[in-house]
Amino acid sequence: MGDGPPSIWEWIGRNWDTGRVDSISNLLTDHLTMSLVPIVLALVLALPLGLACVRWRWLYQPTSGFMNVVYALPSLPVFMLLISVTGLSQTTVIIPLTFYGMAVLIPAVVDGLNSVPDHVRQSAVAMGFTPLRRLLQVELPIAVPVVLAGMRVVAVSSISLVSVGALIGQGGLGGLFTRAYQNPFMPPVIVGIVLIVALALVADGLLVLAQRLLTPWVRARKGTAS
Amino acid sequence: MITFDSVTKRYPDGTVAVDHLSLEAPTGEITVFVGPSGCGKTTSLRMINRMIDASEGRILLDGEPVQNIDPPTLRRGIGYVIQQAGLFPHRKIVDNVATVPYLLGWDRKKARARAMELLERVGLDPAFAGRYPFQLSGGQQQRVGVARALAADPPVLLMDEPFSAVDPIVRTSLQDELLRLQSELNKTIVFVTHDIDEAIKLGDRVAVLRVGGKLAQLADPKTLLSEPADDFVREFLGHDRGIRRLQFVSTEGLRLRTDLTVTEDAGDSGDGAAEPWLLVVTGDGRPVGWRSGARPAGLEPYGTYVHGRDSMRAALDAALLSPSGCAVAVDGDGKVVGVATREALDAALAEAADG
Ligand SMILES: Nc1ncnc2c1ncn2[C@@H]1O[C@H](COP(=O)(O)OP(=O)(O)OP(=O)(O)O)[C@@H](O)[C@H]1O
Ligand SMILES: [Mg+2]
Numbered sequence: 209m210g211d212g213p214p215s216i217w218e219w220i221g222r223n224w225d226t227g228r229v230d231s232i233s234n235l236l237t238d239h240l241t242m243s244l245v246p247i248v249l250a251l252v253l254a255l256p257l258g259l260a261c262v263r264w265r266w267l268y269q270p271t272s273g274f275m276n277v278v279y280a281l282p283s284l285p286v287f288m289l290l291i292s293v294t295g296l297s298q299t300t301v302i303i304p305l306t307f308y309g310m311a312v313l314i315p316a317v318v319d320g321l322n323s324v325p326d327h328v329r330q331s332a333v334a335m336g337f338t339p340l341r342r343l344l345q346v347e348l349p350i351a352v353p354v355v356l357a358g359m360r361v362v363a364v365s366s367i368s369l370v371s372v373g374a375l376i377g378q379g380g381l382g383g384l385f386t387r388a389y390q391n392p393f394m395p396p397v398i399v400g401i402v403l404i405v406a407l408a409l410v411a412d413g414l415l416v417l418a419q420r421l422l423t424p425w426v427r428a429r430k431g432t433a434s
Numbered sequence: 435m436i437t438f439d440s441v442t443k444r445y446p447d448g449t450v451a452v453d454h455l456s457l458e459a460p461t462g463e464i465t466v467f468v469g470p471s472g473c474g475k476t477t478s479l480r481m482i483n484r485m486i487d488a489s490e491g492r493i494l495l496d497g498e499p500v501q502n503i504d505p506p507t508l509r510r511g512i513g514y515v516i517q518q519a520g521l522f523p524h525r526k527i528v529d530n531v532a533t534v535p536y537l538l539g540w541d542r543k544k545a546r547a548r549a550m551e552l553l554e555r556v557g558l559d560p561a562f563a564g565r566y567p568f569q570l571s572g573g574q575q576q577r578v579g580v581a582r583a584l585a586a587d588p589p590v591l592l593m594d595e596p597f598s599a600v601d602p603i604v605r606t607s608l609q610d611e612l613l614r615l616q617s618e619l620n621k622t623i624v625f626v627t628h629d630i631d632e633a634i635k636l637g638d639r640v641a642v643l644r645v646g647g648k649l650a651q652l653a654d655p656k657t658l659l660s661e662p663a664d665d666f667v668r669e670f671l672g673h674d675r676g677i678r679r680l681q682f683v684s685t686e687g688l689r690l691r692t693d694l695t696v697t698e699d700a701g702d703s704g705d706g707a708a709e710p711w712l713l714v715v716t717g718d719g720r721p722v723g724w725r726s727g728a729r730p731a732g733l734e735p736y737g738t739y740v741h742g743r744d745s746m747r748a749a750l751d752a753a754l755l756s757p758s759g760c761a762v763a764v765d766g767d768g769k770v771v772g773v774a775t776r777e778a779l780d781a782a783l784a785e786a787a788d789g
Contacts, residue, residue, distance in 0.1 A: 325518075325520075325523075327516060327517075327518040327519075327520040328520055328521070328522060328523065330485070330516065330520060331514065331516060331519075331520025331521075332520075332522070333485055333509070334483060334485060334509055334512075334514035334516075334520075334592075335509060335510070335514065335533055335534055335537065335582075336505075336506040336507070336508075336509035336510035336534065336537055337506065337537065338506050341537075346522060346524075349524045350522075350523060350524055352524075423524065424566075425523055425524045425525075425566040425568070
């Protein structure tokens with residue numbers, strides 16, 4: 209047996225599932241949790257807030273102003289601040305990522321709802337839709353393409369931002385990068401980058417698929433335009 | 435019947451869009467609101483289905499104040515068609531048409547069957563059912579809009595400039611289609627337009643509104659043309675009011691001559707050779723052209739109208755299309771029944787001007 213550094217495949221084989229917290233499979237699961245939870249939370253929170261901003265127009269300026277400030281905050285000091293409340297837990301990463309997601313999704317929801325042509329809204333009213341039904345069956349479905357476009361941005365940025373959490377010991381696959389400081393050994397870095405990019409691509413692909421399934425009327429439009 | 439009882443609409447900014455409007459839109463008839471831009475046509479229409487609430491006065495639907503009916507319920511019983519059609523871009527045509535039946539809780543199968551029936555009724559190929567609205571032309575979308583408004587068979591139909599965004603040829607066919615549908619369905623229709631010709635063509639009664647939302651005149655089209663209430667109405671009707679009035683004069687009384695036709699294969703038959711113009715017809719009676727006594731070699735163009743069905747305006751138009759100055763009267767199948775000469779037209783016009 210040679211004494212040289214192990215090849216990347218050997219390294220992956222040895223570290224994939226060691227049962228320890230820093231095995232690659234564990235890091236991958238953590239990474240998924242810490243990026244998916246904020247995406248879902250951001251959507252769940254942005255929907256009612258976006259609706260409120262459309263319903264009461266004066267709300268939109270202050271809300272989007274606040275969200276932009278939040279978005280501008282560097283994540284590291286935010287983590288530091290949150291540690292005093294939520295400790296060195298995944299929650300400390302999930303909370304700021306959720307806010308970043310909302311900063312993108314609230315305007316997306318507002319733009320999406322504003323993309324409903326006025327004559328379409330009027331004819332829904334004239335046909336006897338109640339306001340709730342109109343929202344659920346007409347306005348939200350028409351807003352879906354714009355909201356999904358926002359979701360794609362949020363998904364990719366969340367997945368990549370999680371790694372910053374490694375600085376407080378909660379970075380999912382980002383943990384593979386911190387090791388490189390201690391020891392200039394490349395395989396973990398390469399594995400980290402490849403997995404994160406792969407996750408982002410898969411998430412984006414799933415969202416594109418969702419878009420096709422949910423909004424065939426948009427796909428059809430592109431089909432005839434080209 | 436829809437009754438406007440001294441209805442006024444004042445917008446929050448103080449604009450009076452409709453001013454003490456009182457009129458009736460009788461059951462089973464088309465009542466047209468016509469007037470210049472901003473005269474309150476849309477506002478008046480939307481007060482009927484409560485998309486806008488009146489500031490003063492009442493609107494009654496068969497005697498029941500619309501104020502007493504909860505808006506969604508009221509609206510499901512009133513079809514509504516607008517200029518841009520307002521179709522839902524995310525729903526297939528069949529589901530667009532079935533919108534109100536779905537809202538009324540019909541089961542999906544029944545609602546869709548009804549939608550298919552209506553697509554056919556408004557003259558659309560059933561193949562369109564599975565398409566999305568953007569895949570249709572403007573005229574087709576407008577037909578879908580009409581089908582959607584009719585889907586739950588509402589007794590009342592409100593139409594706000596439904597045909598003004600399509601080209602003139604499509605507009606004419608949509609108007610004819612509406613008249614055909616109306617002859618079958620007998621809805622109570624309130625139709626808004628700024629086009630006086632459309633108003634006269636479609637309206638059983640025409641309400642002319644002036645800016646400020648005041649009723650200038652309410653009359654049937656013929657009366658409107660012959661007895662405009664004031665200068666505003668006269669001006670709004672336009673300069674060729676006299677010609678347009680001929681639309682309402684029947685051609686039944688027009689005297690026809692039957693001795694001015696020759697069959698094309700018969701060659702130069704002697705009878706009527708003294709006449710300056712002879713109409714050449716085919717063996718089965720269809721017109722071919724006018725033969726001039728001065729230039730017997732070629733044939734000159736002709737114009738036809740359907741005798742008894744078309745108006746004097748059509749007959750006059752037909753006469754003006756031909757150098758002979760005569761109109762060719764045909765029957766419903768396009769076969770010549772006679773010729774209306776200048777003398778005959780003249781006599782009929784004199785009569786129309788008197789009556
Ligand atoms: N929401 C509103 N607030 C204030 N004023 C309004 C509002 N809607 C309409 N108006 C005004 O009321 C008047 C009547 O408007 P309305 O839309 O009923 O006219 P219209 O006859 O349908 O015109 P058009 O032929 O251009 O469609 C106009 O002067 C218009 O500017
Ligand atoms: Mg209008």
